[in-house]
Amino acid sequence: MEWWKGLDDFRGDRAALRRCHNPTEVAFNPAFHRLRMRFKQFGYVNQESLALIAGILSHVKRNNDVHIAAQMATPKSGSNTACVSGLRFRRILKVQDNADLFEPLIRIVHMLDGNVNIPILANSIYWWNSDFTRKDWAFAYYEKAPQES
Numbered sequence: 001m002e003w004w005k006g007l008d009d010f011r012g013d014r015a016a017l018r019r020c021h022n023p024t025e026v027a028f029n030p031a032f033h034r035l036r037m038r039f040k041q042f043g044y045v046n047q048e049s050l051a052l053i054a055g056i057l058s059h060v061k062r063n064n065d066v067h068i069a070a071q072m073a074t075p076k077s078g079s080n081t082a083c084v085s086g087l088r089f090r091r092i093l094k095v096q097d098n099a100d101l102f103e104p105l106i107r108i109v110h111m112l113d114g115n116v117n118i119p120i121l122a123n124s125i126y127w128w129n130s131d132f133t134r135k136d137w138a139f140a141y142y143e144k145a146p147q148e149s
Helices: 002-006 011-018 030-042 047-057 068-073 086-094 098-111 118-126 131-144
Strands: none
Touching (some): 002 030, 011 030, 030 047, 047 098, 047 118, 068 086, 068 098, 068 118, 068 131, 086 098, 098 118
């Protein structure tokens, strides 16, 4: 969270991260390396996942306490359908390669007006290929929008 909040002080870095089209481009940004160095003390860190997290979080405007999948299922005001359709949600759940999450999750962040649960989003991206993460998302989404199946 500190790193993400710090992007407010380094607007140029945030803008550069937002212009990235993939995690490889994120890895060329000094802001990513500031984040990477913070995690170095913990030992091995999956740098590809960390680059993905940095790129996606650069699009987040506000932190929220609600699970991101539950937010995706919640209708926008004046609507009775989920903010993110069941079809789009299932497509995200089918993604196997973390790098393929980059554009879809940025789109989701924008659909949620940049207001997401940062810890859950970051943790989910990092551990995307664990069965727990995708099940957790499915439970949170369909609890709020069972009709979207």
